[in-house]
Amino acid sequence: MKLQTKILLIFILFLAFLNKESFGAMDTFTFNVSSTSVTVDMPYSGVNIENIESKSFTIGSGITKHYLIPYHFLIISSSATNVYLYYPIITGSYLNTDFTNRVAFTFNTGNSYLNWLYMPENAANHYITYGATNLPGFVEYKYNFNNNTWEATNSTTYTINKSAFKYLKYATANVYNTYIGSDSISFTGKGAYFPSPLVDKIDLFELNLTDKDNNQQHKFNLATFSDSACYDELMGYYNNDNRYAIYLTDYTADMVYTDNTYTNLSYGSYNISGYIDFLTTDNSFFYYSEYYNKVLSNSGTKIFNKDISNYTKRFYFNIVYSEDSNDTNVEISEYNGNLLLSDDYTEPYKCYFIGSSQTIYYANEKSNHNIKDLSDSIYYLGYIDGENGKVRDISEVPFYVYNFTLGGNYFKRSTGSLGESHNTGGWSGGGRSGEDVPDNSYIIGDDKTTSTYPKDTVTPDTTPDNDSIYIGDDRTPQQEINEDNTSSDTSNWGILDFIKGIFDNISSFVANLLDGFTGLFVPDDDFFSNTFSGLDEWFTGRLGFIFYPFDLTVNIFNRIVNIDFGEPRFEIPDIIEPTTGKKLIASREFNFNDILQNETFANLHEIYLIIVDGIIVFALINLLKNKFGEVMSK
Amino acid sequence: MIIESILNLFLGFIKFVFGWLNLPQFPESLTNVVDTFLDLIFNNVSLLGFFIRPDTIKIVLPVLIIIINFEKLYKFVMWILRKIPILGIE
Numbered sequence: 092m093k094l095q096t097k098i099l100l101i102f103i104l105f106l107a108f109l110n111k112e113s114f115g116a117m118d119t120f121t122f123n124v125s126s127t128s129v130t131v132d133m134p135y136s137g138v139n140i141e142n143i144e145s146k147s148f149t150i151g152s153g154i155t156k157h158y159l160i161p162y163h164f165l166i167i168s169s170s171a172t173n174v175y176l177y178y179p180i181i182t183g184s185y186l187n188t189d190f191t192n193r194v195a196f197t198f199n200t201g202n203s204y205l206n207w208l209y210m211p212e213n214a215a216n217h218y219i220t221y222g223a224t225n226l227p228g229f230v231e232y233k234y235n236f237n238n239n240t241w242e243a244t245n246s247t248t249y250t251i252n253k254s255a256f257k258y259l260k261y262a263t264a265n266v267y268n269t270y271i272g273s274d275s276i277s278f279t280g281k282g283a284y285f286p287s288p289l290v291d292k293i294d295l296f297e298l299n300l301t302d303k304d305n306n307q308q309h310k311f312n313l314a315t316f317s318d319s320a321c322y323d324e325l326m327g328y329y330n331n332d333n334r335y336a337i338y339l340t341d342y343t344a345d346m347v348y349t350d351n352t353y354t355n356l357s358y359g360s361y362n363i364s365g366y367i368d369f370l371t372t373d374n375s376f377f378y379y380s381e382y383y384n385k386v387l388s389n390s391g392t393k394i395f396n397k398d399i400s401n402y403t404k405r406f407y408f409n410i411v412y413s414e415d416s417n418d419t420n421v422e423i424s425e426y427n428g429n430l431l432l433s434d435d436y437t438e439p440y441k442c443y444f445i446g447s448s449q450t451i452y453y454a455n456e457k458s459n460h461n462i463k464d465l466s467d468s469i470y471y472l473g474y475i476d477g478e479n480g481k482v483r484d485i486s487e488v489p490f491y492v493y494n495f496t497l498g499g500n501y502f503k504r505s506t507g508s509l510g511e512s513h514n515t516g517g518w519s520g521g522g523r524s525g526e527d528v529p530d531n532s533y534i535i536g537d538d539k540t541t542s543t544y545p546k547d548t549v550t551p552d553t554t555p556d557n558d559s560i561y562i563g564d565d566r567t568p569q570q571e572i573n574e575d576n577t578s579s580d581t582s583n584w585g586i587l588d589f590i591k592g593i594f595d596n597i598s599s600f601v602a603n604l605l606d607g608f609t610g611l612f613v614p615d616d617d618f619f620s621n622t623f624s625g626l627d628e629w630f631t632g633r634l635g636f637i638f639y640p641f642d643l644t645v646n647i648f649n650r651i652v653n654i655d656f657g658e659p660r661f662e663i664p665d666i667i668e669p670t671t672g673k674k675l676i677a678s679r680e681f682n683f684n685d686i687l688q689n690e691t692f693a694n695l696h697e698i699y700l701i702i703v704d705g706i707i708v709f710a711l712i713n714l715l716k717n718k719f720g721e722v723m724s725k
Numbered sequence: 726m727i728i729e730s731i732l733n734l735f736l737g738f739i740k741f742v743f744g745w746l747n748l749p750q751f752p753e754s755l756t757n758v759v760d761t762f763l764d765l766i767f768n769n770v771s772l773l774g775f776f777i778r779p780d781t782i783k784i785v786l787p788v789l790i791i792i793i794n795f796e797k798l799y800k801f802v803m804w805i806l807r808k809i810p811i812l813g814i815e
Contacts, residue, residue: 635748656774
């Protein structure tokens with residue numbers, strides 16, 4: 092066997108390994124992402140999926156940024172019929188047991204289960220909260236998908252037995268940038284109440300923890316957690332880069348979980364090894380959660396100590412980072428633009444701050460808020476309030492949540508004080524009036540007074556989503572100018588305007604004449620493409636298998652032309668022991684670009700590419716020389 | 726319009742000549758195999774971009790194809806040129 096053949100075979104085997112899923116029917120969601128659409132192939136192994144194997148939605152044009160997170164596909168099975176239904180759902184903003192107050196999303200197209208993804212800004216503002224205090228177990232959610240809305244189901248018990256989510260990130264309009272979380276979501280048991288990434292990343296629910304200094308390791312089995320709060324906790328924190336920031340706050344090295352009670356707990360944050368190392372810092376990260384306090388206090392155990400004055404560093408809840416950060420580990424967050432105020436705001440984390448006064452349209456209320464003025468008493472995002480190193484009793488202060496996307500139009504506010512609205516029942520849509528956010532955006536300095544202008548200059552999306560409320564003229568200033576310029580009213584014209592009009596008409600006549608003459612000989616733009624596609628179709632139909640080689644050639648050329656050199660990554664699927672179904676190795680993804688986050692490697696890589704370029708060019712020249720000699724000698 | 730008409734006439738002729746043919750399609754199972762194979766290659770070709778600069782590939786690949794087929798290309802061009810009597814190329 093020739094050497095080239097061997098290399099080719101090895102290469103093919105390697106590719107086969109990387110793309111193993113292509114060969115088998117696994118229970119996976121497959122996301123097919125192109126520049127204009129996302130198609131989700133539903134798993135079809137052994138279940139009735141109501142002919143929704145594949146659904147696609149179009150990425151909205153003109154939307155500058157998409158943060159499509161999270162995807163939740165809940166598989167609801169009816170024990171009576173053993174029929175599995177797959178529904179996407181966004182949870183988090185509503186904790187009503189019957190979902191009736193769920194107003195943020197509407198499934199406004201019949202059978203178009205992914206329609207909500209068209210409103211990524213909304214999606215970005217919702218996170219998982221199932222397994223909350225007043226919802227003892229996920230399995231007790233009872234609802235039905237009827238008339239494109241979720242409704243309570245009292246008569247039939249549906250059990251949500253699977254869940255999963257995915258992330259997508261789009262950087263620019265219609266330009267696919269990064270597809271995050273491409274690892275397949277597999278359902279191999281145990282994962283019923285976990286979002287798949289956790290299931291995938293934390294194999295068999297075993298957490299190996301290290302503290303921030305990486306000098307302690309803890310291990311416990313999440314499967315023993317019956318308290319849904321833990322699930323909520325674990326599910327609530329992630330970033331969109333597959334490095335799941337999972338705060339196991341309040342767990343200590345000696346944490347023990349027995350009889351539904353946590354003991355030996357104290358403040359602290361522990362990161363899951365290998366997934367949130369970017370959070371490693373000299374700072375201490377803490378947060379306070381009124382919610383958890385309640386949850387765990389109810390279990391009869393006093394575990395929280397609100398006084399954290401001995402910690403000099405600020406703390407925060409939620410992961411906040413910006414694309415503007417110098418830290419290569421910090422990337423666009425799904426909460427891009429989230430606001431965090433901190434007295435001791437320390438690198439590398441930067442926060443965007445919509446400075447000065449903003450007009451906020453909230454429901455029917457239009458009001459001006461000077462956010463800076465609010466900053467002394469209002470803290471944003473999550474459940475944090477910090478002042479002088481102590482956690483403030485959140486219930487005593489008004490609590491607002493502002494979520495916005497940089498350059499986006501969406502500006503949302505929670506409904507009231509945290510004490511009243513913490514259980515997130517009050518998310519509601521609101522729309523800003525369309526001004527460009529970066530003009531008055533700041534990166535907050537340590538002293539909260541200095542600021543720098545972020546580099547982001549994205550264009551705001553002016554397309555209202557379904558639950559946004561816009562007040563006033565929907566036209567943008569540019570639209571107004573354009574429309575004014577195209578007015579046909581000539582009553583105010585002067586003599587110069589008339590002369591100009593005559594010349595305009597003459598020039599347009601000449602242009603039309605030329606167009607007509609050209610049209611005699613030059614076919615329409617679409618003529619050739621339409622003709623050849625029609626011809627291809629006709630020949631395929633008539634010549635059948637004889638035409639297939641030509642069809643294949645065209646197919647290959649099309650693939651070559653459309654090669655996407657986006658992210659150099661590959662996926663390793665779940666390795667499952669076939670007899671027991673036990674997952675031996677969790678699926679994982681490796682992106683070569685991750686290596687380049689290290690500056691040294693990035694430099695080396697650049698040098699390597701230069702060398703490779705040089706080799707290729709010189710080889711090409713050599714080939715050219717040889718070929719030239721060969722041709723001339725004949 | 727004129728060119729369109731000529732092409733349409735030509736296509737009509739082609740369809741008239743081959744219209745009676747109605748051969749069976751290539752077996753779908755085989756096309757699936759081929760597609761899977763191509764998917765396998767092209768879905769993972771992004772890895773290549775890490776090791777070789779994509780811009781380099783895009784430039785070099787067409788040049789390479791031309792060089793490899795230079796002889797055929799040369800003969801084809803010469804064949805065309807020989808058809809033009811005024812040039813006098815033998």
